[in-house]
Amino acid sequence: MEGLFGLVLNIILTIYLVIDSRKHGKSPVLWGILGFIFGLIALGIYLIKTNRKVIGWIITILSIIGYLVLLLIILLGAALILGGGFS
Structure with a gap:
């Protein structure tokens, strides 16, 4: 279910980036691929590139923090599984 949510979110972002990039004179193919x-x-x-810097920086920073937290959780889980837990 979570994987389906992420896929749907990326498809919606791709559609938005393709449509909006044409309005700002950017390459819709490039931004569509990057968005997906x-x-x-x-x-x-x-x-950020289309001069909506405040919301752009907020989204970028929060998404990077989210990916780092997810990576940390995965690494801690792997360490617990491979290390046998707390001894």
């Missing part, structure tokens, strides 16, 4: 692969980070960078 990188999701919220690409959206934040796109907003």
